Amino acid sequence: MHHRATDDLRVDEYDAYLDDGRRREIRETAAGLDDLRVAHVNSTASGGGVAEILDSLVPLLNDAGVETDWxxxxxxxxxFDVTKALHNGLQGEAGELTDSMRDTYRSVTEANAEADLPGYDAVVLH
Known part of the structure; x- marks a missing residue:
């Protein structure tokens, strides 16, 4: 696995969209998590909904005081052919998950699961 760098984003950039109560709630919640270290893990650094979300979420969590890595x-x-087939199947598209596809998925996920992730309090798999 490798780290994915993100641009800096600051929570206060969203102040115009938050009322005082919501802004205070975010800060108080983050203050209670400031000793937490979190890793978000996904299969791609760009493209797709998860990557788009993490590109903003990770720097915002860091700015709020929650040490977060992607x-x-x-x-x-x-x-990725297998994950696309799985995604399409979940969306209702007909298709087959072959033994070869299962083997590919299993071998890649198992190899990545063996990665050393020391010091994280939580690992979120996407």
Missing amino acids: LVMEAPEPF
Whole structure:
């Protein structure tokens, strides 16, 4: 796995969209989590909804005081063919998950699961 860098975003950039109560709630909640270290793990550094969300979420959590990293799995191209087929199937598209596809998915996820992730209090898999 490798770290995915993000641009700096600050929570106060959203002040115009928050009333005082919501702003205070965010700060108080974050203050209670300031000793937490979190890793978000997904399969791609760009493209797709998860990457778009993490591109904002990770720097905002860091700015709020929650030490947060974004880790991207190491995966060959056939793995992404499998994840696309899974996604499409969940969306109702007919398709088949072959033994070869299962083997690819399993081997990649198992290899990444063996990565050493020391010091994280929580690991969020997307």
